[in-house]
Amino acid sequence: MTNTAAVSDSTQNPLGYEKLPKLLRNFAIPSVIAMLVTSLYNIVDQIFIGQGVGYLGNAATNVAYPLTTICLAIALLIGIGGAARFSLELGAGNKEKAEHSTGNAITLMILCGVVYLVIIQIFIVPMLNIFGSTPDVLPYAVTYTRITAFGMPLLIITNGLSNLARADGSPKYSMVTMLLGAIINTILDPIFIFVFDMGIGGAALATIIGQAASCIMALLYIPKFRNIHLKKKYFRLKGSICRQIIPLGMSNSFNQLALTLVQIVFNNSLTYYGAMSVYGTDIPLACCGIVMKVNAVLVSIIIGIAQGCQPIIGFNYGAKKYPRVKGIYKLAICCALIICSIGFIIFQFFPEPVISIFGSGSPEYMEFAVKFMRTFLFMVPVLGIQILSANFFTAIGKAMKGLFLSLTRQVLFLIPLILILPIKFGIEGILYSAPIADIAAFIVAVLLITKELRHMNQTAAQLEQESK
Numbered sequence: 001m002t003n004t005a006a007v008s009d010s011t012q013n014p015l016g017y018e019k020l021p022k023l024l025r026n027f028a029i030p031s032v033i034a035m036l037v038t039s040l041y042n043i044v045d046q047i048f049i050g051q052g053v054g055y056l057g058n059a060a061t062n063v064a065y066p067l068t069t070i071c072l073a074i075a076l077l078i079g080i081g082g083a084a085r086f087s088l089e090l091g092a093g094n095k096e097k098a099e100h101s102t103g104n105a106i107t108l109m110i111l112c113g114v115v116y117l118v119i120i121q122i123f124i125v126p127m128l129n130i131f132g133s134t135p136d137v138l139p140y141a142v143t144y145t146r147i148t149a150f151g152m153p154l155l156i157i158t159n160g161l162s163n164l165a166r167a168d169g170s171p172k173y174s175m176v177t178m179l180l181g182a183i184i185n186t187i188l189d190p191i192f193i194f195v196f197d198m199g200i201g202g203a204a205l206a207t208i209i210g211q212a213a214s215c216i217m218a219l220l221y222i223p224k225f226r227n228i229h230l231k232k233k234y235f236r237l238k239g240s241i242c243r244q245i246i247p248l249g250m251s252n253s254f255n256q257l258a259l260t261l262v263q264i265v266f267n268n269s270l271t272y273y274g275a276m277s278v279y280g281t282d283i284p285l286a287c288c289g290i291v292m293k294v295n296a297v298l299v300s301i302i303i304g305i306a307q308g309c310q311p312i313i314g315f316n317y318g319a320k321k322y323p324r325v326k327g328i329y330k331l332a333i334c335c336a337l338i339i340c341s342i343g344f345i346i347f348q349f350f351p352e353p354v355i356s357i358f359g360s361g362s363p364e365y366m367e368f369a370v371k372f373m374r375t376f377l378f379m380v381p382v383l384g385i386q387i388l389s390a391n392f393f394t395a396i397g398k399a400m401k402g403l404f405l406s407l408t409r410q411v412l413f414l415i416p417l418i419l420i421l422p423i424k425f426g427i428e429g430i431l432y433s434a435p436i437a438d439i440a441a442f443i444v445a446v447l448l449i450t451k452e453l454r455h456m457n458q459t460a461a462q463l464e465q466e467s468k
Contacts, residue, residue, distance in 0.1 A: 028305045039296045039297050060143075061141075069260040151211040151212070183210075251403045255406035269419070314396070379435040405448060
């Protein structure tokens, strides 16, 4: 495909000429809602379980949560990777390559989902023990996970196809797909838990019914793609195509896997050092689940903005429209700073009302939960910089830089701090680790993104000079 064709495509596609604030609004808002819905699956469960089962039920969902983050990591690896490749090829005018990438991505989602389900069912008990379960929590966690495991393939397919639909220019369809399952889950949760007295198993059943509805709607989009037409041959896996998809999804995927590793280290550290404190083992575990889920809401908003930017950045980078690439990134950063600052105010000044949504407990329970939320989330104002910057590198096809940036906070800084600080400060040291890691990751992100934007300015200047 010639450069002329690519330029022609970029002038015909709204991603190449529409005003950036309008594009961000049209793409990011549905994406944010879709990501919030994903977070709400677990939060709604936790709220109703906390009210109907108690804090041991909340602890059980916390122990099981790493399985969900692994599932989302798989979905992002394939979905974001496929969507990024789709946008880059479409921006460059390579329609057939975009079709091959999309078909292979869908096949990968289905295969990985089935394999993941089998692994969970076989190794469920040892996995939950590794994730930090205590003897009192394990029965609840096993009941919950046995059922929700059947929804994991559905979650992978839904999230993956939602990213592809968004890249295809259908962000609202992606949003409605996710919203459908959340509404069903929210309606069925109280019915199964309180009316039918099914306890934590009822919450799990409500979750997979909602996921099934979302998955069906996501699959219905396959024949509705706007910019491509998928034939059977595009669904046959090819190693060369998969090798193009996977690296572009690694940044987002590894970030989720890093969150899983953090959760495991957190759970085990909290139970170990909690046993040495007045809080015991189960209270820190339950409080961690609440704070991590609440933080996941804020993170999902930022990831939603990042995913909304991805097709805009990818298309314009492929079309060599660098001023638009920089413009959408800076606009997204401004939005993230505002949202994260609002989150900071809520977490620091209104922690009790937020925690009370998830049920009540002893005075020690509330004391530790408030302390956990205020300390752990102290540096959330800078959270969006690292997430958006990592996604930026992925969107422009520089997967390794995106991957490195994704891992800085979780792996390079947070996990070592979780292991080191409690030695001196006890269980409070675990809480101090997060804001310190946030500051360090923020500094690294600023350095890398500044260098990349300077390089982009130089490339743009060279292209302008060559065109004269």
